[in-house]
Amino acid sequence: MKDTIPASPPPPERKEAEVTAFRKLYRIHSWAVYRDSLLDPDGYDRIHSGDLDDHALGAAAREALVASRYVAPDHPDWDRVRAYWDLEKGDKLEEQLRAAAGVKTNSALYKGAGNVHLDLRGGTIAIDPMKYAGRGGFDGIRGLEPTKLPEAISDEALGAAIRAAIEISRAPWKR
Numbered sequence: 510m511k512d513t514i515p516a517s518p519p520p521p522e523r524k525e526a527e528v529t530a531f532r533k534l535y536r537i538h539s540w541a542v543y544r545d546s547l548l549d550p551d552g553y554d555r556i557h558s559g560d561l562d563d564h565a566l567g568a569a570a571r572e573a574l575v576a577s578r579y580v581a582p583d584h585p586d587w588d589r590v591r592a593y594w595d596l597e598k599g600d601k602l603e604e605q606l607r608a609a610a611g612v613k614t615n616s617a618l619y620k621g622a623g624n625v626h627l628d629l630r631g632g633t634i635a636i637d638p639m640k641y642a643g644r645g646g647f648d649g650i651r652g653l654e655p656t657k658l659p660e661a662i663s664d665e666a667l668g669a670a671i672r673a674a675i676e677i678s679r680a681p682w683k684r
Contacts (some may be wrong), residue, residue, distance in 0.1 A: 564664050
């Protein structure tokens with residue numbers, strides 16, 4: 510009789526979104542989540558003016574969190590979500606972001622950018638600032654715990670917390 514390794518249980522359901530603050534604009538988007546987080550063709554992905562006040566920033570981030578979906582392997586959109594993002598779409602997005610920011614290069618686009626990851630589970634929103642890792646990517650900041658807020662927090666307070674986390678993200682982190 511052959512021993513079988515039991516399948517690992519699915520991860521807990523959650524919702525995730527991301528706020529990237531460039532000098533003149535924000536990109537706010539939702540994720541389709543399971544074990545990985547993937548961009549969702551049916552999700553929230555918008556470019557906003559860089560002059561959003563705290564209420565508008567919090568409202569847009571909450572809208573992205575609400576749009577996030579848990580897409581497990583048995584979900585009808587599993588294959589479509591997994592196949593959605595490719596290098597061509599990434600290039601088009603960066604072209605669109607450069608045009609909206611009024612810059613010609615990605616280095617100019619990402620200069621001074623900050624990024625915050627949002628995770629909603631069990632009635633708590635975790636706000637995690639990320640450091641710029643180069644080439645349009647962001648990584649976690651070692652030793653920094655996310656800010657945890659109740660899901661029912663006001664849009665204005667959520668926006669203020671996101672703005673504070675973006676400033677942490679923009680700090681000059683050593684690798």
